[in-house]
Amino acid sequence: MRVAVFSTKPYDSRFLSEANHEAGHELTFLEPRLTPDTASLAVGCDAVCAFVNDDLGAPVLERLATAGVRMVALRSAGYNHVDLGAARRLGLAVTRVPGYSPYAVAEHCAGLVLALNRRIHRAYNRVREHNFALNGLLGFDLHGRTVGVVGTGKIGVCFIRIMAGFGCRVLATDPYPAREAIEAGATYVPLETLLAESDVVTLHCPLTPETHHLIDESRIAMMREGVMLINTSRGALVDTAAVIRGLMSGRIGHLGLDVYEEEAALFFEDLSDQVLSDDLFTRLVSFPNVLITGHQAFFTEDALRNIAASTIGSLTAYGRDGSTAGIAPDALVH
Ligand code: NAI
Numbered sequence: 612m613r614v615a616v617f618s619t620k621p622y623d624s625r626f627l628s629e630a631n632h633e634a635g636h637e638l639t640f641l642e643p644r645l646t647p648d649t650a651s652l653a654v655g656c657d658a659v660c661a662f663v664n665d666d667l668g669a670p671v672l673e674r675l676a677t678a679g680v681r682m683v684a685l686r687s688a689g690y691n692h693v694d695l696g697a698a699r700r701l702g703l704a705v706t707r708v709p710g711y712s713p714y715a716v717a718e719h720c721a722g723l724v725l726a727l728n729r730r731i732h733r734a735y736n737r738v739r740e741h742n743f744a745l746n747g748l749l750g751f752d753l754h755g756r757t758v759g760v761v762g763t764g765k766i767g768v769c770f771i772r773i774m775a776g777f778g779c780r781v782l783a784t785d786p787y788p789a790r791e792a793i794e795a796g797a798t799y800v801p802l803e804t805l806l807a808e809s810d811v812v813t814l815h816c817p818l819t820p821e822t823h824h825l826i827d828e829s830r831i832a833m834m835r836e837g838v839m840l841i842n843t844s845r846g847a848l849v850d851t852a853a854v855i856r857g858l859m860s861g862r863i864g865h866l867g868l869d870v871y872e873e874e875a876a877l878f879f880e881d882l883s884d885q886v887l888s889d890d891l892f893t894r895l896v897s898f899p900n901v902l903i904t905g906h907q908a909f910f911t912e913d914a915l916r917n918i919a920a921s922t923i924g925s926l927t928a929y930g931r932d933g934s935t936a937g938i939a940p941d942a943l944v945h
Pocket of ligand 1: 688710763787818
């Protein structure tokens with residue numbers, strides 16, 4: 612297959628090239644994000660390989676189909692950014708990487724919880740300035756606290772196991788309860804109960820029309836005073852403006868984000884010499900009790916190796932006649 616790889620970073624080309632060694636696909640690594648303006652770079656290719664902030668709305672898919680592209684291979688688990696109706700109409704196969712490393716995301720999430728609780732991000736800066744005072748660094752024992760996990764798929768279950776290891780009481784909510792979550796010690800409750808009883812609330816459900824702004828003003832009002840809210844899933848699960856109001860009022864005592872509603876304009880690029888025009892984001896980073904990472908939860912060697920292997924596997928399995936029968940069922944989005 613001739614494949615246009617969009618949003619390529621050095622680590623993408625390294626791991627994809629290694630995985631492609633025997634498969635022998637013709638990979639063209641492109642630095643730009645996939646947008647209506649860059650879609651023409653895929654002319655002459657059979658497939659595009661895209662990441663989380665590439666634009667896969669109907670106009671882009673139409674341009675890709677016109678350019679001769681027949682397949683979209685996502686290097687991500689989430690596929691909320693793809694207009695699946697348009698893909699179906701245009702006969703484009705769409706694949707994703709179903710579970711490349713739930714540990715990578717769950718462990719990063721645990722890192723955010725620990726860093727926020729014990730103010731490690733602040734302590735790091737203090738010690739570098741020879742400020743060894745402890746005022747303002749007071750944390751709490753995680754042991755015995757209640758952690759609420761929204762979404763108990765692969766990542767949620769990993770995170771439950773980690774928190775159970777800390778001796779936390781774990782509450783969970785999911786329209787499809789998982790045996791593994793219960794075996795790991797979680798108790799399923801309705802979302803409202805989870806929000807009312809949890810000291811830490813963490814989101815691990817996908818972004819869908821139903822979960823858009825799942826955490827809004829009214830849900831924040833249901834949470835415990837001083838709650839820790841963590842989102843490593845997708846930015847638009849939370850209403851950022853409402854969360855800022857929650858931080859201002861003290862209802863939200865700690866906020867850990869690896870994803871942000873408007874991250875497409877920011878994340879994965881070095882913008883350190885630019886003035887950011889995103890008021891909500893600059894506001895968020897100004898809070899001492901907010902810790903933001905730029906969509907790096909997936910970013911481990913193990914995950915990148917698995918992403919590359921799964922992506923190349925899907926490209927190889929796609930039949931010359933357009934058949935998707937050989938593609939792993941959980942990798943095939945439609
Ligand atoms: P998964 O598909 O294994 O699990 C998602 C779970 O959420 C399912 O059990 C589903 O039933 C549940 N769910 C759906 N709607 C819900 C709702 N309204 N309330 C509660 N639960 C609901 O997905 P996985 O692999 O665990 O990933 C979860 C999410 O993490 C992905 O959708 C993706 O957005 C995000 N992600 C973020 C990464 C990062 O680097 N920050 C990397 C990989 C995934």
